[in-house]
Amino acid sequence: xxxxxxxxxxxxxxxxxxxxxxxxxxxxxxxxxxxxxxxxxxxxxxxxxxxxxxxxxxxxxxxxxxxxxxxxxxxxxxxxxxxxxxxxxxxxxxxxxxxxxxxxxxxxxxxxxxxxxxxxxxxxxxxxxxxxxxxxxxxxxxxxxxxxxxxxxxxxxxxxxxxxxxxxxxxxxxxxxxxxxxxxxxxxxxxxxxxxxxxxxxxxxxxxxxxxxxxxxxxxxxxxxxxxxxxxxxxxxxxxxxxxxxxxxxxxxxxxxxxxxxxxxxxxxxxxxxxxxxx
Amino acid sequence: xxxxxxxxxxxxxxxxxxxxxxxxxxxxxxxxxxxxxxxxxxxxxxxxxxxxxxxxxxxxxxxxxxxxxxxxxxxxxxxxxxxxxxxxxxxxxxxxxxxxxxxxxxxxxxxxxxxxxxxxxxxxxxxxxxxxxxxxxxxxxxxxxxxxxxxxxxxxxxxxxxxxxxxxxxxxxxxxxxxxxxxxxxxxxxxxxxxxxxxxxxxxxxxxxxxxxxxxxxxxxxxxxxxxxxxxxxxxxxxxxxxxxxxxxxxxxxxxxxxxxxxxxxxxxxxxxxxxxxxxxxxxxxxxxxxxxxxxxxxxxxxxxxxxxxxxx
Numbered sequence: 001x002x003x004x005x006x007x008x009x010x011x012x013x014x015x016x017x018x019x020x021x022x023x024x025x026x027x028x029x030x031x032x033x034x035x036x037x038x039x040x041x042x043x044x045x046x047x048x049x050x051x052x053x054x055x056x057x058x059x060x061x062x063x064x065x066x067x068x069x070x071x072x073x074x075x076x077x078x079x080x081x082x083x084x085x086x087x088x089x090x091x092x093x094x095x096x097x098x099x100x101x102x103x104x105x106x107x108x109x110x111x112x113x114x115x116x117x118x119x120x121x122x123x124x125x126x127x128x129x130x131x132x133x134x135x136x137x138x139x140x141x142x143x144x145x146x147x148x149x150x151x152x153x154x155x156x157x158x159x160x161x162x163x164x165x166x167x168x169x170x171x172x173x174x175x176x177x178x179x180x181x182x183x184x185x186x187x188x189x190x191x192x193x194x195x196x197x198x199x200x201x202x203x204x205x206x207x208x209x210x211x212x213x214x215x216x217x218x219x220x221x222x223x224x225x226x227x228x229x230x231x232x233x234x235x236x237x238x239x240x241x242x243x244x245x246x247x248x249x250x251x252x253x254x255x256x257x258x259x260x261x262x263x264x265x266x267x268x269x270x271x272x273x274x275x276x277x278x279x
Numbered sequence: 280x281x282x283x284x285x286x287x288x289x290x291x292x293x294x295x296x297x298x299x300x301x302x303x304x305x306x307x308x309x310x311x312x313x314x315x316x317x318x319x320x321x322x323x324x325x326x327x328x329x330x331x332x333x334x335x336x337x338x339x340x341x342x343x344x345x346x347x348x349x350x351x352x353x354x355x356x357x358x359x360x361x362x363x364x365x366x367x368x369x370x371x372x373x374x375x376x377x378x379x380x381x382x383x384x385x386x387x388x389x390x391x392x393x394x395x396x397x398x399x400x401x402x403x404x405x406x407x408x409x410x411x412x413x414x415x416x417x418x419x420x421x422x423x424x425x426x427x428x429x430x431x432x433x434x435x436x437x438x439x440x441x442x443x444x445x446x447x448x449x450x451x452x453x454x455x456x457x458x459x460x461x462x463x464x465x466x467x468x469x470x471x472x473x474x475x476x477x478x479x480x481x482x483x484x485x486x487x488x489x490x491x492x493x494x495x496x497x498x499x500x501x502x503x504x505x506x507x508x509x510x511x512x513x514x515x516x517x518x519x520x521x522x523x524x525x526x527x528x529x530x531x532x533x534x535x536x537x538x539x540x541x542x543x544x545x546x547x548x549x550x551x552x553x554x555x556x557x558x559x560x561x562x563x564x565x566x567x568x569x570x571x572x573x574x575x576x577x578x579x580x581x582x583x584x585x586x587x588x589x590x591x592x
Contacts, residue, residue: 011403018398018412021391025416028468031440032430044438090322097319101312109320111585116331118581120529122553123570126341126563127334130348150330153323182315211423213532218558229423233536236429243433250426257421265414269476 036060036247043243059248068223069249072231077256079144079216079227080209086145087152087205088198094153095160096186100172116154121214124150132219143219144227148212152205159204159271163197164190196267203260204271210256228253335574341567348563360568369544370569373552380463380548381527387467388523389516392474397508399475400482413479420472427469428536435461458538459546466533474519481515482508514587521584525577549573 030050035043036059038052063069097103098110128147132138137146167190175185191198213229220226226234232253235246261268342360344353364370399413422430434441435451442448451461489507498506531550534540540547540555553573557566 007403011401014398014401014403017394021395021398022412022415024468025419025472028430028434029418031434035433043433044436046438046443048440048443090326093319094323097316101316101319103313103316106316107589111589112327114585114588115578115581116327118525118577118584119331119335120550120570120573120577122529122531122550122557123338123574124330124334126557126567126570127337129557130337130563131334147330149326153326157323207421213424229425232423232429233425236432246429247433250422250430253426254422261414261417261421265410269413269417 032247032250035244036251038244040242040244059242059244060252062245063249063252069231071224072226072228073252075141075225076210076228076253078141079148080206082141083145083148083152083209084202084205087149087156088202090149091153091156091160091201092186092191092198094157095164096182096190098157098161099164100169113154113157116150121151125215125218128215129218139220139222139225141225143225144212144216147215147219148209151212152208155208156201156205159201160194160197163194163201167193196270199264200267200271203264203267206260207257207271338567338570338574341564342571344564346562346564347567349561353564356564360564361572364565364568364572369547369552370549372544373540373547373549376459376547377528377530377549379459380466380530381524383463384466384470384527385520385523388471388474389520391467391471392478392519393512395471395475396479396482399479416475417472419469422469424469424532425536427465428533431461431465431468432537452538453542455542455545458542462534462537462546465537466527466530469533474523477515477519478512481512485511518584518587521580521587525580525584528577528580529573 034050034052037055037057039054039056039058042052042054098106124147129138132143132147137143171189171193172182172185175189176182180188211229212227216227216230217233220230228249232246232249235242235249341347343355343357345356345359347353395416399409399416401409404412419427432452433439436442437448437450441451449457451457485507489511490503493503493507529550531548531554534546534548534551535554538546540551549569550573553566553569556562556569
């Protein structure tokens with residue numbers, strides 16, 4: 001009897017704790033949504049309310065009817081999708097070699113892949129800037145796609161290597177005995193059964209690209225090449241801040257991530273936690 | 280047992296016999312097997328050479344010349360850029376800010392990460408509820424840095440909601456005494472979920488057997504926490520702290536969008552300091568020297584991280 005009261009008390013305490021945490025985590029998000037549905041004059045009108053007085057979707061319409069802003073979304077999709085595809089292809093090849101072969105230089109290469117994640121982006125940005133100008137790639141999709149590989153590839157390779165490591169080697173050998181090449185083993189056998197690992201990797205890579213800010217800021221300059229994170233910040237540069245539009249655009253800019261998050265939550269979380277734990 | 284072992288050893292003998300019979304084909308296969316991994320690795324090696332090895336070589340060579348990129352014929356100046364940076368007060372101030380930023384963020388990431396993960400891991404909650412709450416807790420981490428920055432600029436505005444709730448009228452990002460601390464606060468908010476999820480995954484990896492055994496031995500929940508949970512979490516926590524420190528030392532986007540390093544340099548980090556040298560003042564050599572210093576700082580910590588990770592493998 002005494003024990004069950006104690007358990008119930010602990011449960012209530014945990015629930016209160018989680019609720020406080022939820023307010024901390026979500027209040028800003030709720031406020032973002034709330035302000036996106038207000039008129040710009042209402043944003044700072046006292047008393048401030050969570051439920052807008054006259055909810056309006058004007059901010060969304062004005063973002064969605066502005067071709068310059070829609071262009072930011074197109075750019076973000078192109079860059080994130082192409083980078084994700086290239087990253088997966090290169091990382092699958094590398095992951096296969098790292099998982100299935102012993103070769104000279106394997107250990108240093110592994111260490112190198114981990115250590116590259118520690119090189120500050122700003123350190124690379126200075127030479128990238130010069131290199132891209134030299135090759136005429138500055139202010140183009142390729143400027144972003146190519147440079148994003150530097151931070152997507154190490155993580156993707158670590159994740160895919162880890163995933164292939166969990167698959168039994170008997171599979172490869174069975175195909176090899178039937179006369180299949182290693183290429184065949186990789187694409188016909190390992191890739192199809194690695195789907196969960198690859199989806200998690202793809203989601204994480206897409207998220208990294210979609211949210212990237214610094215390279216996109218410095219390696220592009222024209223309005224036609226800007227991505228969503230830069231576009232949102234550019235709204236702030238105008239003389240009068242249209243806060244409701246900025247919030248609406250923030251919500252629209254987060255939609256792809258939210259969709260991935262809602263429909264592939266477990267993959268998402270697997271990708272998120274893979275790095276520090278088993279890399 | 281022996282019955283099952285016998286056929287295998289026979290097969291093994293036959294295989295080794297085969298090698299002696301066909302040495303040439305076997306040797307050719309072995310050579311091919313030696314080259315194959317390098318073929319698969321060639322794309323990633325090429326990418327790393329172009330995007331890491333060469334640029335790092337270049338940034339180091341920029342750092343020992345007078346103004347590059349802007350000046351078409353730069354001269355070698357030795358370590359002059361480094362001594363200029365090291366003797367500048369701004370550099371030390373931004374380094375101090377970065378250290379403060381990293382240490383405070385790290386402490387709060389760990390505290391929030393452990394607290395939330397422990398609550399979410401509690402067996403008293405039903406699993407559906409737990410799943411929903413866990414998902415909601417990750418939301419702040421999914422926003423890009425410019426969204427985070429602008430959202431908090433709205434909320435922390437003079438007449439924003441936070442001031443309304445607190446009954447104050449403070450310009451949090453524009454106040455010399457508060458700007459740096461406010462950026463740290465925002466950074467904690469937007470990145471704690473990463474640590475929470477990693478710690479939660481580690482918690483779920485602890486076998487319940489330990490807790491059962493401890494309960495039988497009469498250990499209370501506090502003893503169980505310090506004698507079982509903490510020791511099991513330690514390896515993951517150390518890895519996370521090293522990663523967090525490396526990432527926070529490099530941080531510049533959040534500061535750049537919220538305060539721009541101001542007011543009067545009070546929230547400048549080593550990242551924004553380097554960025555401003557390069558992309559505002561076009562002093563690419565000075566910026567390179569500062570970027571090299573930053574990289575060395577991060578690599579020293581990264582070496583500890585790599586050694587840990589390879590030991591864990």
